[in-house]
Amino acid sequence: MIKEKNLHAVGIIAEYNPFHNGHAYHIRKAKELSNAEYAVVVMSGDFVQRGAPAIYDKYTRTAMALSCGADLVLEIPSVFASGSAEDFASSSVALLNGLGAVDTVCFGSESGDMEKLSAIATILANEPAVYSDELRKELKKGATFPEARNTALVTSGAVGKEDASILASPNNILGIEYLKAIYRQNASLTPLTIARNGSGYHDPLLMPDRFCSATGLRKALRESGEHYNETENTVFDYVPDPVKLKIQESKPLYCDDFSLLLNAALLRLSMEGIPFNNFSDVSDELAARITKQLPDYHSFEEKINQLKTRQYTYTRVSRALLHILLGTTCQLTEDARRAGYAPYARILGFKKESVSLMGEIKKRGSIPLIAKTAGAETNLTGAAAAMLRHDFYSSHIYQTVLQAKYGIKIKNEFTQSVVIL
Template sequence: MLKKKNLHAVGIIAEYNPFHNGHAYHIRKAKELANAEYVVVVMSGDFVQRGSPAIYDKYTRTAMALSCGADLVLEIPSVFASSSAEDFASCAVALLNGLGAVDSLCFGSESGDMEKLSAIATILANEPAIYSEELRIQLKKGAAFPKARNAALVTSGAVREEDASILSSPNNILGIEYLKAIYRQSASLIPLTIERNGSDYHDPLLTPDRFCSATGLRKALKETDHLSSEETIFDYVPEPVKLKILESKPLYYDDFNLLLNTALLRLSMEGIPFQNFADVSDELAARITKQLPDYHTFEEKINQLKTRQYTYTRISRALLHILLGTTNQLTAAGRQAGYAPYARILGFKKTSVPLMGEIKKRGSIPLIAKTAGAETGFTGAAASMLRHDFYSSHIYQTVLQAKYDIKVKNEFTQSVVIL
């Protein structure tokens, strides 16, 4: 009797905000590097890790990914999709590992040096005393956590001075967090990295390099008429993505101005402390309260609250948590539940049906394909997290419908994307 061949799948953690040529390259290289038959993407939903709305809804971005090489796209639970790099990575790794049928995780990094990234991740995962003490000293001096952590790693000797630049590059930082999560969770995922080429992650400009940054692409889409900007935008995205851009409607921070200001006023009136929400410290809550009567836009409010200690992204995430009702209690319960107590399908290729069969057999978490009635199958933190997923997307869909005066499907009428 012939032994059944094992399926090989590589995992990718992504936002695709929006999808561009660099993402398509990553999918191709990941599949090649891992010698995999399938690519499984775990992706942020309608709100992303930097604390902002995704430029296009999650179903549009899922279709982009599937049309450019992904085989299965799953949603990172919203509680952690807009969380710190550590929680974001922990959730994404737990989700991939819980599938049971994904062999490896491939991520992009500016370094491309797995040995150096792994060495740093090992220190952060184990937190030796010399590092922890130096981190405490740096935080006491008032440094923001990312800078305090980087200084502690260098000062404690964990990272050589000449390698310190590794700690200032965003994809390296996320890659280190993925490795740290793999080590802490004892996940059965082989880590692989591809050196990032092209524009820097935060580069706001489109350059002749065809691998632009998503930041640059978003900036171009916002500042120009995307229906007539082929020369500045369409050179940087795969052909199928061009079509999705032409037919899709973008959202930005300031489309959520009214909802944010309303949420802040309502919570203040009801006496609900802002520090009940994730990423909101007592000091930040006091600053928000002091500036409450000033009805600024979302981005103006971020800049108004930003300090040396509180970075733009930290403030952005904090305000989004308030808007979406992401409480400390919900976040803590999600961590306790293992970060990813379910895997929600956003879309798949018909050719990936054998893979989903393997996931159902070997996975330790349930696959959710239909939203109608899905909540009844869960209790505790899992049920709360799933309701938060629905609520977050319904907020996004409400704003999208109001801005463009169009009919938008909700989480219970929208089908998964199938190609």
């Protein structure tokens, strides 16, 4: 009898906002280090973890990824795609683990030191008394949560003082959250990390002969306006060839494109007496600040800057406002956590050669694989069905703004097919 060949797939958690040369490098190295035939990407949909719209819609970004090494792209549920780092990571890991056919997850980090990242993740996942006590003590002193956490990690012995800065780097933070989720979920995923090369995560500059940051690329695209297809370098030097055409063809969206919808949502909720703290990431204090400033019209970004404080960072406020706009309630978020963070896997696109991979997922996965939107909701129940409806709603909001801004007709979630290359 012929023994069936084991299929190896590596999981990648991404936003590709937008896709650039560093992402293509990551996919290549992830396959190489894991000895995997396939790269399965779980990706944010139309809104991303920093609490903002993705610069390009999820189908455009899926096509970018598939043309540059990804074999299958799945959507991270929208409830968590724009959630905290912990929720984002928990959902992503649960999604990859639920497929049954992914045995490794590979992420980038500024540190590149799995031993140190793992030591920190172990403390944060188990929260021993020495850590928890010190964390509470520092918070009572008025320290911000990141400051208190760093002090508690040093006190608990997870890191030395010289390594406390590990948690100041965004990719390290996400990497630690991925490890935490793997440990807490007892996921059958072997973690690998690749040291991040090139510009920092938030670096707004495009530097020659270096991988750029997505932040820098978005800044360059925004400053170029509608004429970026005519520039001789700036943008196109930092993206793979297949992505260049997609950038030329696609229409970008930014936070301020959603200003009218945000202000309308805030006014409607106030009129109907629905508290702002009903929504995920909106504390009582932040809700009071929003209410106080409600009568004044501000753009999305102006409102974020108006509300942010030392305790409430720009990203935290942006995320809270986005949750209000998209109707991401605390109840929906809690129900989604109880449902296992990722009770289904929705396909955004795949390569024709990866059909055998999807066959393995259908055979070995513990969650349903959704390829068609028609009737998908009726095959789910409870929180899972509510999460899928939220996915549809979030993307329809994005598509509405895209159509209004550019005066174009685009497909919606029920007429758009998955991307196949």
